[in-house]
Amino acid sequence: MSKLGFYLRIYGKIIVQDVKSKMSYRSDFIISIIGILLTDASELLAFYITFLNFPSVCGWTYHEMLFLYGFSLIALTPLQCLFDNNWNLRHYVYDGDFIKYCFRPINIFFYFISEDFDTKGIGQFLVGLGTLIYAWRKLGLSVSFISIALLVVALFSASLFMIAIMNIAAATCFYLTNSGYVIGTMSKFRDYAKYPITIFSTFFRLIFTFIIPIAFIAYYPSLVVLRPENIPLLTWFSPVYGIFFFYISYKVWMLGASKYSGTGS
Amino acid sequence: MRVRAWFSLTRASIMEFLQFRLSALVMFLGNIIYLIVIYNLWKAIFASVDNGIVNGMSFNDTMIYLVLASAQFTFMEAYLVWEMGRSIQSGRIVLELLKPIPIEQYKLFGIEGGNIAAFVVTFIPTFIIVQVITKGAIPMGINLVYYLVAATLGMLINFSIDFLIGTVCLYTESTWGINIMKQVVVLFLSGAVVPLAFFPDKLRALALFLPFQAIYNTPLTFLTSNELTTMNSIKMLGVQAIWVVVLFVLAKLFWHLSERVITVNGG
Amino acid sequence: MNSVIELKSVDKEFKVLNRHEGLKGSFRDLFSRDYKIVEAVKNVSMTIEAGTIVGYLGPNGAGKSTTIKMMTGVLQPTRGEILVNGRVPYKNRTSNAQNIGVVFGQRSQLWWSLPLIESFKLLKDIYKISDKDYKDMLALYESLVDIKELYSKPVRQMSLGQRTLSDILAAFLHNPPIVFLDEPTIGLDVSMKAKIRDLIKALNKEKNTTVILTTHDMGDVDALCERIIIIDKGTMLYDNDIEHLRNFFGAYRTLKIRTNKNTEVVSEEEANEQLEIIKSKVASKFPDNDFIYGTEEGWYSILLDDSKIHLMKVLSFLQEQMTIYDVRLEEISTESVIKKIYEDSERMKKQEKAEVSHES
Numbered sequence: 034m035s036k037l038g039f040y041l042r043i044y045g046k047i048i049v050q051d052v053k054s055k056m057s058y059r060s061d062f063i064i065s066i067i068g069i070l071l072t073d074a075s076e077l078l079a080f081y082i083t084f085l086n087f088p089s090v091c092g093w094t095y096h097e098m099l100f101l102y103g104f105s106l107i108a109l110t111p112l113q114c115l116f117d118n119n120w121n122l123r124h125y126v127y128d129g130d131f132i133k134y135c136f137r138p139i140n141i142f143f144y145f146i147s148e149d150f151d152t153k154g155i156g157q158f159l160v161g162l163g164t165l166i167y168a169w170r171k172l173g174l175s176v177s178f179i180s181i182a183l184l185v186v187a188l189f190s191a192s193l194f195m196i197a198i199m200n201i202a203a204a205t206c207f208y209l210t211n212s213g214y215v216i217g218t219m220s221k222f223r224d225y226a227k228y229p230i231t232i233f234s235t236f237f238r239l240i241f242t243f244i245i246p247i248a249f250i251a252y253y254p255s256l257v258v259l260r261p262e263n264i265p266l267l268t269w270f271s272p273v274y275g276i277f278f279f280y281i282s283y284k285v286w287m288l289g290a291s292k293y294s295g296t297g298s
Numbered sequence: 299m300r301v302r303a304w305f306s307l308t309r310a311s312i313m314e315f316l317q318f319r320l321s322a323l324v325m326f327l328g329n330i331i332y333l334i335v336i337y338n339l340w341k342a343i344f345a346s347v348d349n350g351i352v353n354g355m356s357f358n359d360t361m362i363y364l365v366l367a368s369a370q371f372t373f374m375e376a377y378l379v380w381e382m383g384r385s386i387q388s389g390r391i392v393l394e395l396l397k398p399i400p401i402e403q404y405k406l407f408g409i410e411g412g413n414i415a416a417f418v419v420t421f422i423p424t425f426i427i428v429q430v431i432t433k434g435a436i437p438m439g440i441n442l443v444y445y446l447v448a449a450t451l452g453m454l455i456n457f458s459i460d461f462l463i464g465t466v467c468l469y470t471e472s473t474w475g476i477n478i479m480k481q482v483v484v485l486f487l488s489g490a491v492v493p494l495a496f497f498p499d500k501l502r503a504l505a506l507f508l509p510f511q512a513i514y515n516t517p518l519t520f521l522t523s524n525e526l527t528t529m530n531s532i533k534m535l536g537v538q539a540i541w542v543v544v545l546f547v548l549a550k551l552f553w554h555l556s557e558r559v560i561t562v563n564g565g
Numbered sequence: 566m567n568s569v570i571e572l573k574s575v576d577k578e579f580k581v582l583n584r585h586e587g588l589k590g591s592f593r594d595l596f597s598r599d600y601k602i603v604e605a606v607k608n609v610s611m612t613i614e615a616g617t618i619v620g621y622l623g624p625n626g627a628g629k630s631t632t633i634k635m636m637t638g639v640l641q642p643t644r645g646e647i648l649v650n651g652r653v654p655y656k657n658r659t660s661n662a663q664n665i666g667v668v669f670g671q672r673s674q675l676w677w678s679l680p681l682i683e684s685f686k687l688l689k690d691i692y693k694i695s696d697k698d699y700k701d702m703l704a705l706y707e708s709l710v711d712i713k714e715l716y717s718k719p720v721r722q723m724s725l726g727q728r729t730l731s732d733i734l735a736a737f738l739h740n741p742p743i744v745f746l747d748e749p750t751i752g753l754d755v756s757m758k759a760k761i762r763d764l765i766k767a768l769n770k771e772k773n774t775t776v777i778l779t780t781h782d783m784g785d786v787d788a789l790c791e792r793i794i795i796i797d798k799g800t801m802l803y804d805n806d807i808e809h810l811r812n813f814f815g816a817y818r819t820l821k822i823r824t825n826k827n828t829e830v831v832s833e834e835e836a837n838e839q840l841e842i843i844k845s846k847v848a849s850k851f852p853d854n855d856f857i858y859g860t861e862e863g864w865y866s867i868l869l870d871d872s873k874i875h876l877m878k879v880l881s882f883l884q885e886q887m888t889i890y891d892v893r894l895e896e897i898s899t900e901s902v903i904k905k906i907y908e909d910s911e912r913m914k915k916q917e918k919a920e921v922s923h924e925s
Contacts (some may be wrong), residue, residue, distance in 0.1 A: 042547045043690050047676070050687070054678040054719065064475030071479055074485045083343065086496050091342035133674040135639040136662035139691055148676070153475075218328030222434060225335045233340040 043139070044147050050108035051150045058157055065153040073106065076227075090164040093234045100168035101258060105251035106161025108191035116196050118146055123206035123213060131293055141237030141290050142283060172259075179197040180258055186272060187254030194249045197224055200282035207289025226250035240278065246278060303399055304407045307314035311411030321538040325416070329424055333365045337431075340364070353495045358435045358495060359522050362428055366521060367490040367514050369424040370449065373416035374456050374513070376409035379480055382464030383473025391560060402550055406457055413453060417500060441520045444531050448517035449536040456513045459484065465552050466561040507543040569743055569775050570613040570636060575645035577606040577631050577799075583687045592771040605631040606642075607799040613792075615742065616773040620780065620790030620807075622903060629779045629800040629858075631742070633745050634778070637667055650742055663692065666736030666744040671751060674735065675720045681731050682716035685738060692739035699738075706734055709767050710760065726757035733761065737768050744768075750782050762788045783900040795906055801838050802910050810902055817905070820876055821866045822883060836860045843867075846886055847879065857905075864893070868901065 055062060080102065084095040122145070125131040136139050173270075174180070202219035206212040222245060230238050230248040241248045253268045267274075344350060353500040355363070382405070385391045397404050429436050463480045467473050485491050488510040494502055505511050516534050520526070526534075580600045606628045613619055623629050634640040635647055638654030638661040644700045647654060654661040656769060667674070675684040689699045706712050712734060715727055723731065729749060732907070736744050746765065766789060769776050786793065786807070793810050795803040824839060825831050831839075840860045847856060847867065857868040869876060878892070883889060897905075 043687065046687060046690065049370075050676070050679050050683050059470040063359075064470060064479075065471035066473035066475075068478035068482075071482045075482045075491065078486070079492050082492050082496055082498070082501075086500060087343045089346045090339070091345065104453055109375075130672050132634075132639065132669055134663055135658070135663070136637060136667040136669070136674065137691060138659045140659075181351050193406065214325045218324055221328060221332065228335070228339055232338045234338070238339070252580050258478065 041142060044143075047147045048150045051148075052152060055150070055152050062152060066156040069153045069156045073157060075273070076102065076162075077164070088184030091229060093229050093231075096168045097173040097259060098227070098229075099164055101251045101255055102173065103161045103166075103168055103227065104188070104255045105223070105226045106157055106190070108188050108250050108254075109163065109166060109195055109226070110158040111192040112196045112199060112223075114151050114156055114198060117124060117151035117154070118149035119203035120216065121149070121200050122203045123216070124154035126206045128292060131290075132155050135290075142286055169258075174258060180261075181256045187257050187268075190275035191250050191254045193279045194246050195219055195226070197275075197278045197282035198222065198245065198247070200279075200286050204282075204286040204289040207293045222247050223250065227253075228252075246274070249275065300399060300403070300404060304403070304446070307404070307407040308411035308414070311408055312415045314506055326420055326423060329369055329372060329420055332368050333424065333427065336364050336368070342499045355493060356496045358432050362432060362436060363518050363522050364490075365424060365428055365494050365516055366421075369421045369483070370452075370514060370517065371490060372420045373413050374449075374453050375481075376412060376460070377477070378409060378457065379407065379461035379467070379477040380473060382461075383467035383477065386467050386560075387471060387473065394556075402461055402546075402553065409457070410453070436521050437524050439528065441469065441531075442536065444526075445517050445520040447535055448538060451535065451542055452513040452517050454476055455509055455538065456484070456543045458542065458549045459509070459513075462545065462549040462552055465549070466504060466558050468556045479532075484510050484513065488509065489518075490514045507547060512538045512541050567615045568612045569615045569650055570611070570637075570777075571646075571648040572609055572611045572632075572889070573646040575606060575609045575632075575635065575642045575647060575790060576642045577628075577635060577640065578602070579605055592808075596761050597692060598776075601914045604799050606635070606796075609645075609796065609799075609801050611804060613775060614778070615775055616769070616777040617791050618769055618778060618789050619787045620778050620793045621796070622780065622786065622793060623802075624907060627797045630747065630797060631799075632796070633649065633747060633777065633779065637665060637745060638662065638885065660898070663739070664741050666739070666741040667747075667779055668729075668732045668736045668745070668749055671729075673720055673726075673732055675731060676723050680717045680719050681712075681723075684720065684735065687773065688735055690736050694739050696870075697842045698740065702738055705768075705771060710734075710765055726760075729753065729757075729761060730764070733764060734766075737772070737774065740772055740873075741774065743777065746776060746778045746781055748782075748902055749778070750780065750785055758782070758784065766787060783898070783903070786899055788795045795903060797910055800883040800910075803907050807899075810899065816899045817868060817870050817875055817902075818871050819866050819895040819897065819901075820880060821895065822889050823864055823891040824887055825863060826890055831863045836863065836865075840865055843887075844885070847883070850882055866895075868897070868905075 080095070080098060090098060134145050137144055198219055199216065202216040206216045207216070226247045230241055231253045233241065238248070250273050253265070253271050256264050256268050340357060340360050385394065393403055394404060406470045430528055432545055459480070463476060472478065487508055489505065494505055494511060494515050497505060516538055519534070520531070579602070583604050608737065609632060621629055621632070631640065635642050636649055636654060638658040641655040647660060650664045654659055675681065676687065710730060712730070715723065715731060718727070720728060720731065733746065733749060735759050749765070762785060765776060768774060778785065780786065790807055793803060793805065793807055794801065837860065840858055842860050843865055851874055854869065854874050859866045867879065869879060880892065
C-alpha cells in the first residue's frame, strides 16, 4: 500500500466522520452557512454599488470583475473547507495542547489539518460557482472542453497560493508569543485577490506576484478564460509556482512544529 | 469608587496589547498594504469618470474615508462577540460574573485599553500618512475634537451592539456564524466597505436610519467634510449619544433577561 | 535482561526569553532579545526492562514531562543518548510513535466530536492494526471495563473519568511495547482512580507492556509501581525498587503521642503551642538529631531515625516530661519517604552552596 493511498484513506474517513458530527449540530451549521452567504452577498452588493457610480475599473467591466470574484471564491474554497484548522493552531500552541499531535505515527501537518472539515465553505463554493456561471454567460464566453479543463487546472493551482499564505501565517504562532494578528492580517489579503493586478504600479505588481502571491488566486489563472488572446507567461507558470510555494509553506509549518516542542511544558 | 478598577483594567489591557511584540508592527504593515490596495483600486475606478467627482466625493475624499474607516476598524473592533462566545462555551463566563463589577463594565474597560493602544499604534500613523499623501486634504481644526468625541461615541455604540450580539451566544453554539453576521452587517451598513455617499438613495435612507452609520460614517464625516456647521456637528453627536444610551440600555436589559440561562444551566 | 528504554547522561537545555514586569517592561520586551538558558534535565541515566511499571516522580517543574517528551521523540536531548525500543526516538519520530502509546495529562488525544468507537477505528487505520488484533484487543477491553456503553458517545460529552479511561485504552490499542502515562488519575474520584489502576495493571500483565507513569498520587505508586525514579530540578535523586525505597529510610519511624485526654478540646493554636514545647524539650535533650515534627487532629508526631537514636529512648524521655494518654508507632509511608528525599536534596544543595560561599 502506497503512502499516499494510506493518507487518502485515513483522510476520507476522518472527513466523513467530521461532517457527520457537524451535521448533528444543525443550528450551528445553518447559522454558519447564513453567515458566509451574507459575507459574499455584501461583497457582491459592494460591486454592484460601485458599478452603479462608475462604468469600469481600469478597463475591466462589471461582469469581468464578477468573474474574477466568482473565480476567487471557488479557488478559496479548499482553503476554507480543508485548511480551516490553521485558525485554531495558535490556541493549541499557547495552551500546550499541540503536543497531542506529536505522538502519532503520521505526519503532524496532515494530522492537524485533517482534524477539521469546515462545512460552511460549501456555501461559499456555491456562491462562487453561481457568480462565475452568471458572469460567464453575461460575457458571452464560449464553453468548450478545453476551456473547462483549463479552468479546473487554473482553479487548482490558484487554490494552492492562499493555502500556502495561510499556512505560513498560522505557523508564525510557533515563533511569536502572540500571533493572532498575523493570520488575521494575512487573511485580509484574500479580499484583494478579486482585483485585477493591472490597477497596481509595477512595484506592487511584483510584490503581489512573487512575495505575497495573491495575484495568482484569481487574476493570472482566470486570464486563461477571460483574455485567452493575451495570456502572460506567468499564467502558464502558476501550477508549478503554486506547488513550489505550497511546499515552502509546508516546510515552514513543519519547522515551526519541531521548534514548538522546544518551548518546554 | 470603581474608577480605580476601571483604570487597572485599562492598564492591563494596554499591557496585554503590547505583549504582542511583532504583531503590533504586522497590524500596522497590514494597514499600509490595505492603504495601497485601496489607493490603487479607487484611482483606477475614478480614472473611468471624467470630472473626478461622483456623488460629491472626490478621489481624495473616498481614499481618506476608506483608509481611515479601516484604521478605525482596527482600533474599534475588539472581537467582543467572539470573545464572549468562547467564554460562554468554556464556562469561563461564570468566573466573570463573580467579579465585583457589572459584567458590561468589566468587558468595556477590559477591551477599551486595547482600543486606545491600537488607536495610538495604528490610527495615528495611518492618519499622518494619509494626510501626507493627500497633501493635507484632511481639514485640521475643531473638527478633530469632534472626531475624537464621535469616535468615542462610535466605539460605545459598537461595544453595545457587540455586547448585545455576544449575549445571543448564550442561546447558540454558533459563535463564528453570529460573529461574522454581525461584522458584515455592521461594516456594510456603517459605510466602512463602500462610502454611504455611493449608496442608491433608498439604501442610503435605510442606512442613515439605522445605528450602524453612527459608528463609522459619523466620525469619518468630521474628517472628510469641510462644510459642517457647528449646529450640524452638534446634531450629529447628539444622534450618536442617543444611540449610545438606547443601545447600552438595550444590551444591559437583554443580558439581564438572558443571565438566567447561565444560572439555570450552570454555565 | 531485555531493556526497552535506555538513557545515558541526558541533558536538556531551553532558551527562554527574559520577560520584564510592568508597563515599561512590556515596552522593553517588544524589542529585547534577552535570553537565558534553563537546564530542564541534567545528566539523567536509566535503563528500563520490558514489562515493568515505573513510577517517574518529582515535584511540578522537576523535568518529568521534558524527559518523557525526549523518550517519545518530541524533543531532542541537548546532550546524551536515548534509545527506545532500540531506536533513537527524535531521529525517527514516526516509527518510534508506532511503538509507543501516550496519555498526556488531561489532554484528550481522541477526536473531540467523534463517538469513541470511530476514534478507535481511525486509530486502527493510523497504526495499521490488523482486523484480528483489533478485535482481540476490544474483546480484552470489554472483559476488563464497561467500555461498550461508551462506544457511541462523543468524547466531548464524556465525564473526565470516562475520557481518561478512553484515552488509556486508545494508548494501548495498537499493543505498543511501551506506554507513557502522564498523571492518569489526576482529578478523578476514588472509585474511578481504583478502576484506572486496575486497568493499567491488567493491561501491563496481559500484554507485558512497559508502563512509564508520572504522578503526584502516592496511591498510584503503591498500587502500581515496581520501580521508582525520582527527579527534582532536572537531577535524578533516586532510582530503585519500591521495596528499596521503603528500606532507604527503613529505620525511619513515626512516633505519635497524644497529651490531651480529649482531642476535640485542642484548638489549633493550643496544638501548635504544645508542639513547640515538645520540640524544644526533645531538641535540648537530643541536640544532634534532625527530627521532623507535625501535629494533626490532636496527635503530635515525631519522625526519627531509629538506627541513630532509639525511639523508645525518646518516648521514655517524653513520658518523664509530660502526661501521655495515647501512643502510636507508624512505619514511614511512601509519601513521607518521597517528601524526605526532596527535602534532603534541598538541604544538601543549601549546604553545598553554603560551603562554596564559605570557601570564597
